[in-house]
Amino acid sequence: KSFFIYPWFCSFFQAISRIARIVMTLVPTAESDELVRQSDLSHPRSPTHISANSPNGTNPAMSLDDGGESKHHSVMSSRRRLPLWIKEQLPGWGERFCLPEWDDDDDVFEGDELLNDESEWNNEYRCKNGWKGKDLCHSSTAPVRISHYAVQYSGNDGVGTTISGVAHFTPHAESHAGFCHGGSMTSVMDDIIGWTAFHATGQCIPWSGFTAQINVTLKRPISVGSYLKITGTITKREGRKVWVHAQILVADTCEFEDGEAEVVHCAAEGLAILKRDSA
Numbered sequence: 001k002s003f004f005i006y007p008w009f010c011s012f013f014q015a016i017s018r019i020a021r022i023v024m025t026l027v028p029t030a031e032s033d034e035l036v037r038q039s040d041l042s043h044p045r046s047p048t049h050i051s052a053n054s055p056n057g058t059n060p061a062m063s064l065d066d067g068g069e070s071k072h073h074s075v076m077s078s079r080r081r082l083p084l085w086i087k088e089q090l091p092g093w094g095e096r097f098c099l100p101e102w103d104d105d106d107d108v109f110e111g112d113e114l115l116n117d118e119s120e121w122n123n124e125y126r127c128k129n130g131w132k133g134k135d136l137c138h139s140s141t142a143p144v145r146i147s148h149y150a151v152q153y154s155g156n157d158g159v160g161t162t163i164s165g166v167a168h169f170t171p172h173a174e175s176h177a178g179f180c181h182g183g184s185m186t187s188v189m190d191d192i193i194g195w196t197a198f199h200a201t202g203q204c205i206p207w208s209g210f211t212a213q214i215n216v217t218l219k220r221p222i223s224v225g226s227y228l229k230i231t232g233t234i235t236k237r238e239g240r241k242v243w244v245h246a247q248i249l250v251a252d253t254c255e256f257e258d259g260e261a262e263v264v265h266c267a268a269e270g271l272a273i274l275k276r277d278s279a
Helices: 002-026 030-042 084-093 124-128 182-197
Strands: 062-064 070-075 118-120 144-152 162-169 209-218 227-238 241-249 264-274
Touching: 084 144, 084 162, 084 227, 144 182, 162 182, 182 209, 182 227, 182 241, 182 264
Parallel strands: none
Antiparallel strands: 062 070, 070 118, 144 162, 162 227, 209 264, 227 241, 241 264
8 A cells, every 4th residue: 555655645745846947947045135235226127327526426417307318418517628729720620610519619728717617518410310329439428538620622523522520539548557548549530531531521510421441550558538620531532431541630730749750549541432322
């Protein structure tokens, strides 16, 4: 009789054990609650924006209204202080062009007095035209911020047309201690090559093409915080194809060493392709 009862008892015990394991997985323990709590702290459900200038981990440039919609503000204390060489050289670079977000904070040069505490960021242009976020190279929060683009046109089918601008390499572009990442320099080259090609027809047509190829030479490291001049010149054009030579260079002659005529940190040769309806 015991021979027949033993298998039944084992099956019954195994079934009870399975049920107990299932129940244990459904009932949260204090340890699992703590793990969930720690996970929520490490991976918040709503995105947070951390600012290096804020000791408590909040971003002074962002606030939330009662409806949960973000409001962006440009804090005057964190605004860039543009070196005076930009103010001196800018008139000779040609005709200025920009989009609303590029210069959403007023030009503040060294020695200028800050008159206001804050001003609202201009995001209306991008929101109305289908963008999802901020420009990688032109927004006021960009790791490398490009601004003050100006163009000098050439009538030879675009060849010779030159774009000049300013690149501010912020601490967010750092790689080696005190120096900027080579990728930040390459991003600058990509941007100015594209915008130079947008002027190939003799007028500025934003996003009338796209960069197809870049060959970048990193010549000298760039220190964090540097303000450098960038240039792009159309060297050749064949139909929709536009070749551009671009550079990142020192424009402040006070930084030149004896005998130096020009200090180039980065150079690039790029190819951009215009859209069919823009060529």
